[in-house]
Amino acid sequence: MTGTHSTPDAAPEARAKTARAAGSGPPPLTVSGLTVRFAGLTALDKVSFTVEPGSIHAVIGPNGAGKSTCFNVLSGVYRATEGSVRLGTHELTRMAPERIAALGVARTFQNLALSEHSSVADTLMVGRHRLTRTGFLGAGLRLPAARREEARHRERMREIAAFLGLEKHLGFPAGVLPYGLQKLVELGRALCMEPEVLLLDEPIAGMTPEERRHAAAVISSVRENLGISVLLVEHDMGVVMRLADSVTVLDFGRKIAEGTPEDVQNDPEVARAYLGSDGDGDPASSFGGPSAGPNDTGAA
Numbered sequence: 462m463t464g465t466h467s468t469p470d471a472a473p474e475a476r477a478k479t480a481r482a483a484g485s486g487p488p489p490l491t492v493s494g495l496t497v498r499f500a501g502l503t504a505l506d507k508v509s510f511t512v513e514p515g516s517i518h519a520v521i522g523p524n525g526a527g528k529s530t531c532f533n534v535l536s537g538v539y540r541a542t543e544g545s546v547r548l549g550t551h552e553l554t555r556m557a558p559e560r561i562a563a564l565g566v567a568r569t570f571q572n573l574a575l576s577e578h579s580s581v582a583d584t585l586m587v588g589r590h591r592l593t594r595t596g597f598l599g600a601g602l603r604l605p606a607a608r609r610e611e612a613r614h615r616e617r618m619r620e621i622a623a624f625l626g627l628e629k630h631l632g633f634p635a636g637v638l639p640y641g642l643q644k645l646v647e648l649g650r651a652l653c654m655e656p657e658v659l660l661l662d663e664p665i666a667g668m669t670p671e672e673r674r675h676a677a678a679v680i681s682s683v684r685e686n687l688g689i690s691v692l693l694v695e696h697d698m699g700v701v702m703r704l705a706d707s708v709t710v711l712d713f714g715r716k717i718a719e720g721t722p723e724d725v726q727n728d729p730e731v732a733r734a735y736l737g738s739d740g741d742g743d744p745a746s747s748f749g750g751p752s753a754g755p756n757d758t759g760a761a
């Protein structure tokens with residue numbers, strides 16, 4: 462990735478502002494008493510939290526805390542043993558992933574699965590599939606209505622690519638781009654679904670510092686300019702503390718703290734969970750405070 466990315470473009474921004482002015486932001490995503498058991502192991506134990514409309518909400522916790530399990534239940538990959546997940550009035554609990562996506566919850570994956578053969582443009586267009594009425598088959602048959610519809614989707618796909626700084630790369634095979642750009646393509650594919658809530662699974666893991674800074678700015682812009690709610694699972698505490706409006710902390714499947722980044726950073730139980738100590742360690746060093754070290758992205 463180069464350092465020449467511009468600020469994400471204004472067209473989707475204008476749309477989101479209109480939606481906000483009309484009071485039609487995304488509905489809250491409400492997780493209530495979520496429990497997941499795997500053959501005797503309780504991976505999640507009565508976890509509850511709400512992703513408020515248009516906010517960035519982070520789920521953090523030490524290894525094995527239950528973050529991925531939570532993410533996988535929200536996106537329909539795992540089934541909840543007990544509890545519920547709701548998007549506004551829609552009950553998402555135990556729905557198949559495609560139905561959850563169709564209701565406006567899009568996700569990215571920790572491990573990239575981009576084709577070496579499909580171009581960035583075609584990869585992004587996959588995200589528009591659920592929104593097409595005539596289907597890409599109709600477009601392939603060159604039916605006029607389908608051609609017009611496909612042109613509209615391509616135009617919107619290009620807007621989203623510009624928003625992410627990907628417009629120069631649309632013709633390249635997605636799978637051969639530098640890692641940081643591939644992660645943005647993955648994010649772009651999710652944004653192309655026009656989600657109300659975006660689930661980001663370790664969106665900046667494995668990136669260079671420059672890629673991390675750009676990705677953090679893009680995520681912040683998704684909230685600010687597109688008005689989409691973001692649920693983030695991320696190990697880079699510097700980024701979590703700078704980006705998140707609210708944080709839920711899990712440990713051994715239980716919620717041990719919740720609040721603003723400052724609240725959880727100063728919570729002795731969180732320090733205990735992260736440091737494995739009796740609480741007299743320095744939580745700031747775990748959370749990208751003044752002593753953040755190499756993971757500090759400096760993202761605003």
Ligand SMILES: Nc1ncnc2c1ncn2[C@@H]1O[C@H](COP(=O)(O)OP(=O)(O)OP(=O)(O)O)[C@@H](O)[C@H]1O
Binds near residue numbers: 499524526528529531
């Ligand atoms: N499919 C599964 N079958 C059995 N146990 C599982 C399964 N998925 C997760 N677990 C267990 O559930 C617990 C929580 O795991 P999970 O992957 O959700 O934690 P995590 O917070 O995402 O950890 P990490 O930060 O290391 O990715 C762990 O003990 C894990 O071994």
